[in-house]
Amino acid sequence: MNVIYILKNSKVSLELNFLIPFLFIRNMKRVCIICGKELKNKEDVICETCKIKSVVRKSKKESIIVCKCLRYKKGNTWMDPPLRYYSSYPEYLRSILNRHFPSHNIMEISEKEAILKNEDEIKVIEFLGGTCDVCSRIHGGYYEGKIQLRGTKSFIEEAENKIIQMIERIKHPLAFISKINYLKEGTDIYIGTKTLINKIKKAFTHHETKVSKELYGVKDGKKVYRVTLLIREKGDTHGKKRKTK
Numbered sequence: 479m480n481v482i483y484i485l486k487n488s489k490v491s492l493e494l495n496f497l498i499p500f501l502f503i504r505n506m507k508r509v510c511i512i513c514g515k516e517l518k519n520k521e522d523v524i525c526e527t528c529k530i531k532s533v534v535r536k537s538k539k540e541s542i543i544v545c546k547c548l549r550y551k552k553g554n555t556w557m558d559p560p561l562r563y564y565s566s567y568p569e570y571l572r573s574i575l576n577r578h579f580p581s582h583n584i585m586e587i588s589e590k591e592a593i594l595k596n597e598d599e600i601k602v603i604e605f606l607g608g609t610c611d612v613c614s615r616i617h618g619g620y621y622e623g624k625i626q627l628r629g630t631k632s633f634i635e636e637a638e639n640k641i642i643q644m645i646e647r648i649k650h651p652l653a654f655i656s657k658i659n660y661l662k663e664g665t666d667i668y669i670g671t672k673t674l675i676n677k678i679k680k681a682f683t684h685h686e687t688k689v690s691k692e693l694y695g696v697k698d699g700k701k702v703y704r705v706t707l708l709i710r711e712k713g714d715t716h717g718k719k720r721k722t723k
């Protein structure tokens with residue numbers, strides 16, 4: 479009513495200019511008293527997210543541990559990342575949530591926490607940092623298999639490159655090289671899992687190969703073996719050929 483009155487009365491147009499910003503603030507900007515976000519429903523005092531948060535604060539948090547290598551632990555198991563390439567870290571975390579909670583909506587997500595909601599419940603997921611089983615093995619110099627390369631220098635170099643490329647291509651969490659030793663008699667490559675030994679052996683059928691097992695411990699009541707694969711260049715008799723090169 480006031481506005482109409484002022485508009486009709488051109489003498490007070492200065493006053494109207496002065497009033498406009500206040501009219502807008504009154505009618506358009508209703509913000510949440512907790513986070514300051516604009517409110518959709520003008521009758522509300524706090525926003526939907528803050529309302530959920532106040533309910534959720536009392537509920538138990540579920541946590542997901544994420545390693546630097548992107549493997550993550552949910553419950554008791556470490557899992558491979560659902561995405562290898564992503565534009566932001568929250569986007570990566572979102573892909574984990576979509577994998578495990580497909581029926582929930584992600585209300586809010588940050589690097590530390592996410593709030594999920596579906597018709598029945600509200601869930602808070604907390605993201606923690608940690609070192610996964612694979613990374614701790616890599617750092618601990620863990621190995622299950624050893625490959626001994628013997629023969630001429632050129633054979634050893636070629637074989638070493640071939641094995642490194644093979645291991646890089648294999649999608650197995652333990653397909654890593656824990657160390658390479660360059661010795662007088664040849665090169666020893668230590669790898670994370672012995673399951674690759676047979677595959678590597680098959681790639682060198684033209685040469686002399688020998689597999690041997692060595693007991694190295696007991697895990698969960700089972701004997702654990704380390705496997706050594708010896709690959710000797712065909713025609714190489716105890717390094718005689720190497721001397722000529």
Ligand SMILES: [Zn+2]
Pocket residue numbers: 510511512513514515524525526527528529
């Ligand atoms: Zn809010």
Ligand SMILES: [Zn+2]
Pocket residue numbers: 545546547548549609610611612613614
């Ligand atoms: Zn890791």
